[in-house]
Amino acid sequence: MNSDDLALFAQVAKNGSISRAAMELGADQSTVSRRVGLLEAELGVRLFHRSGRGVTLTARGQQLLGYATTLNETLAEAERAMRDSAEQGPAKLCIAAQPTIARILFGSLGHALKARYPLTQVHFVEGLAADILNRLSDGAVDIAILYLPEHPGALQFDPLLSEGVQLITPANYPLKGDTISVRDLGDIPLILPSTHHGLRMMVESLANRYGFSANIALECDGSISITKRLVLENCGCTVLPEAAVVEEVKAGRLKSYRLEDPEIHRTVAIVWPKNRVTADGLWAVTQIIRQRAADMVEQGAWPGATLINP
Structure with missing residues (x-):
């Protein structure tokens, strides 16, 4: 599991649909679906309930979404810090x-x-x-x-x-x-x-x-x-x-x-x-x-x- 996997997982959770997430990500629906399946297999848990209306998070999925959100915020904060440091220049x-x-x-x-x-x-x-x-x-x-x-x-x-x-x-x-x-x-x-x-x-x-x-x-x-x-x-x-x-x-x-x-x-x-x-x-x-x-x-x-x- 890496940050890209968590970002894709979070996008699917946000959209409540693998097809809509694929459109947002500019990827094939089959690719997104396969990567979600691989992530579930790697972790050994089911992350989504699937139905004809889309997907909803399981309890384990809700737990992982917390980690994914924290990671995304940390990465965004790191990027802002690096950009701010570069903008300020050396002391x-x-x-x-x-x-x-x-x-x-x-x-x-x-x-x-x-x-x-x-x-x-x-x-x-x-x-x-x-x-x-x-x-x-x-x-x-x-x-x-x-x-x-x-x-x-x-x-x-x-x-x-x-x-x-x-x-x-x-x-x-x-x-x-x-x-x-x-x-x-x-x-x-x-x-x-x-x-x-x-x-x-x-x-x-x-x-x-x-x-x-x-x-x-x-x-x-x-x-x-x-x-x-x-x-x-x-x-x-x-x-x-x-x-x-x-x-x-x-x-x-x-x-x-x-x-x-x-x-x-x-x-x-x-x-x-x-x-x-x-x-x-x-x-x-x-x-x-x-x-x-x-x-x-x-x-x-x-x-x-x-x-x-x-």
């Missing part, structure tokens, strides 16, 4: 992102999350990838939105979008055109993070693949804004997504050159650790993140980005 939610992603996405995402989950305490964190990944693994961060590392390792991730990477130089840097071959990066003095950070690993990987040596003018593990300040003050050049420098390039304070032969892209992904159980409600949060990112790309608010369909 607390910590989302982390690297600086460029945070600057573009956090404002729009904050509005969307508070509209959807007004009772949730939302905490945004901006940081470098290594720090975010450590906090993600420790459980201090629930979801991260990151440029996917060259070697994701023990991460689960859902690709969100692809973003082009460009060479960024001072406004007066003596480089013609608006593109540069990846193979010519070895001639450019670069300001990059130290070796365990994503952009540095990407450039080192390109150097190995295309046969040049990265010319590291300075190492900077600070924020993107510090790296941009160093470029503005002619300390060197860097590689960044277009969205990270769109205001400075538009104002003529920096110049950007598209990397080509081939074009270089990084994947922005929603990330969580493999070694931790995903908290309730986070799947719905990831869908909100995806929708916000899609809206911003379609509106042109995320320059140089292309959506990756789930």
